[in-house]
Amino acid sequence: GESVGLHLPTLSVQEGDNSIINCAYSNSASDYFIWYKQESGKGPQFIIDIRSNMDKRQGQRVTVLLNKTVKHLSLQIAATQPGDSAVYFCAENGGSNTGNQFYFGTGTSLTVIP
Amino acid sequence: DAMVIQNPRYQVTQFGKPVTLSCSQTLNHNVMYWYQQKSSQAPKLLFHYYDKDFNNEADTPDNFQSRRPNTSFCFLDIRSPGLGDAAMYLCATSGQGLGSPLHFGNGTRLTVT
Numbered sequence: 001g002e003s004v005g006l007h008l009p010t011l012s013v014q015e016g017d018n019s020i021i022n023c024a025y026s027n028s029a030s031d032y033f034i035w036y037k038q039e040s041g042k043g044p045q046f047i048i049d050i051r052s053n054m055d056k057r058q059g060q061r062v063t064v065l066l067n068k069t070v071k072h073l074s075l076q077i078a079a080t081q082p083g084d085s086a087v088y089f090c091a092e093n094g095g096s097n098t099g100n101q102f103y104f105g106t107g108t109s110l111t112v113i114p
Numbered sequence: 115d116a117m118v119i120q121n122p123r124y125q126v127t128q129f130g131k132p133v134t135l136s137c138s139q140t141l142n143h144n145v146m147y148w149y150q151q152k153s154s155q156a157p158k159l160l161f162h163y164y165d166k167d168f169n170n171e172a173d174t175p176d177n178f179q180s181r182r183p184n185t186s187f188c189f190l191d192i193r194s195p196g197l198g199d200a201a202m203y204l205c206a207t208s209g210q211g212l213g214s215p216l217h218f219g220n221g222t223r224l225t226v227t
Contacts, residue, residue, distance in 0.1 A: 031212065032212055032213060034215050034216065036216075036218075041220075041221075041223075042220050042221070043118075043204050043206075043218030043219050043220045043221050044157065044204070044216070044218050045218070046215050046216070046217070049213070049215050051212065051213055089156055089157070091216070093212075100145045100162060100164060100208060100210070100214075101159055101162065101169070101171075102147070102159065102208075102216055103159060104149075104156035104157050104158075105156060106155075106156055107154075107155070107156050
C-alpha cells in the first residue's frame with residue numbers, strides 16, 4: 001500500500017483555539033486527498049477533500065491546505081470545540097493509475113480542553 | 115438517508131471458525147471496500163470491488179475473501195480467524211470518478227476467542 005504518515009500522533013488544544021493537523025504523503029502521483037474524523041466506535045466521517053489541482057479549500061470552520069512540492073497536507077480547524085475531539089485521518093488515492101484505492105495515514109488524536 | 119449499513123455491530127467467533135461480515139449500501143455506488151482497523155491504528159485496505167471486478171491488496175492474507183453478489187451488498191469472509199484478526203472491519207463505498215470520497219459504515223467489531 002501507499003505510505004501516508006502524520007507528524008503528530010496526539011494534539012491537545014484549548015476550546016476556542018485553532019487546531020492544525022498535519023499529514024505527509026509519499027506518492028507524488030496522488031491526486032485526491034480527504035480528511036476524515038473518527039469518533040470512538042464509529043466509522044470515519046468525511047470532513048473535507050481536495051484535488052491536486054488546488055492548494056487550498058475551505059469548508060465550515062475547516063480548511064485544507066495542500067503543498068505538492070513537499071507532499072504535505074494540513075487540516076485547520078477554527079475555533080475548536082469539544083465536539084471536535086476525535087481521531088483525524090488523512091487519506092490519499094495513490095494516483096489515478098492505482099484505481100480507486102484509498103490509503104490512510106496514522107491518525108492524530110485531537111483532545112479539546114474546555 | 116442514503117447510507118452504508120454493516121451487520122452485525124459486534125461479532126464474536128471462535129478461533130478457526132469461519133465468519134462472514136455483511137455490508138449493504140443505498141448509495142448505488144460502483145465501488146465497495148473492506149478495511150481492517152486495529153486499535154489505535156489507521157484503517158488498512160484489504161480489497162475493493164469496482165462493480166464486479168475484485169481488486170485485492172498485495173498484502174491481504176488469503177484467509178480473507180469477499181463476495182459482491184449485487185450492487186448493494188458486499189460480504190467479508192474470514193475462513194479461519196486467528197487471534198490477530200480481532201479488529202474493527204469497516205465497509206465503505208465510493209462513486210467511480212476522481213473526487214468521489216469514501217462513505218463508511220459504522221463497522222463490525224470482531225472478537226476472536
